């Protein structure tokens with residue numbers, strides 16, 4: 001869902017629908033007439049391979065060719081602001097940032113002085129400049145609403161320009177931001193967030209990325225049509241059921257109504273001072289958790305590993321097995337190495353195996369990675385992410401016959417939690433998996449054992465269990481992948 005937030009205001013739904021109709025019409029009419037245009041491109045934040053990172057692409061508007069170095073400086077300043085704040089500071093290694101230097105014929109942005117929320121001409125003189133995406137202040141009647149191509153010919157043509165610049169120059173982008181060469185405070189959200197170069201405008205852009213990249217909702221009073229269940233918005237008022245139940249009473253998290261009457265009074269936010277409400281504030285713990293979860297769902301912390309299948313055929317011991325990890329700062333990744341179902345090593349990036357460690361025949365070495373960051377409260381979290389690499393090492397009397405490897409990631413869901421009757425178990429994985437799940441009581445007794453396969457939902461009836469805390473241990477090929485607590489009530 002896309003939010004057209006204009007500074008602290010939102011566009012009416014009908015207007016959005018109309019814009020989409022125009023866009024579709026325009027795309028149909030112009031589909032075959034576009035010409036490929038390649039612009040100068042530069043990576044200003046390089047954490048590693050693009051296909052193993054989240055790629056943020058920044059486009060310029062209102063910078064003439066001679067000013068494109070200023071654009072780079074401004075983009076770097078934005079990136080510094082973004083990655084200096086949590087949780088981007090902890091997960092900075094998961095992002096690459098690229099700039100596409102789109103030159104404009106003239107500098108700045110339009111200012112038609114048509115805003116109705118201020119006395120115009122406000123702050124800056126009336127001006128009309130020829131820029132590539134036609135950015136303008138005063139969009140939708142708000143002075144600080146900086147938007148693309150609203151005045152002429154229409155925003156749909158600017159949107160199709162943005163889409164073609166991306167398609168021709170960086171089609172595999174994850175998120176886009178447009179930086180406009182104006183020091184006047186302004187910006188807007190939506191699929192393509194825009195920001196001016198005003199220092200505080202960086203915070204607008206970061207807030208807007210909260211919407212467009214991480215599905216967060218505003219935590220201030222919004223028009224009725226914009227309320228809906230989200231990471232940081234709910235109608236649940238029971239503190240033991242609410243989605244942010246793990247954070248209640250920590251760092252200011254509670255259940256705050258959006259308003260005192262009407263629809264807003266029936267919706268709740270987790271915090272009074274979150275960046276999704278107050279631009280100068282940090283993200284609240286609930287929003288931080290949502291951002292980290294999204295990062296985990298997009299990017300595996302395993303950058304690469306060695307050996308890959310059949311890359312060695314050796315009888316020389318020791319054999320080294322090695323992970324290259326994308327580490328949070330500080331490093332909160334926990335690794336558990338298991339050889340033939342016995343714990344082999346913990347919290348190391350590489351291990352060496354000697355001949356006597358191996359049986360004749362097939363051996364299995366698996367490393368499982370969990371992120372133990374305190375930004376997540378995974379224990380009662382519905383879905384969590386676990387990553388693994390498994391090597392099958394075949395040993396014969398002559399030495400090592402071969403080594404094959406397989407990387408996997410698991411999204412394991414266990415819900416609802418707490419529950420008094422049915423516990424749903426679900427696993428999603430990029431490879432075929434069959435997990436065995438053991439339900440264990442706190443005194444260590446195995447109560448129940450069940451199996452789950454990829455994308456299947458397994459309903460486990462636990463109504464006969466006595467109330468209390470239990471563990472659900474998930475095993476893949478006898479290797480413990482994860483251990484998760486749940487409550488029977």
Ligand SMILES: [Zn+2]
Nearest residue numbers: 232274284287
């Ligand atoms: Zn928040």
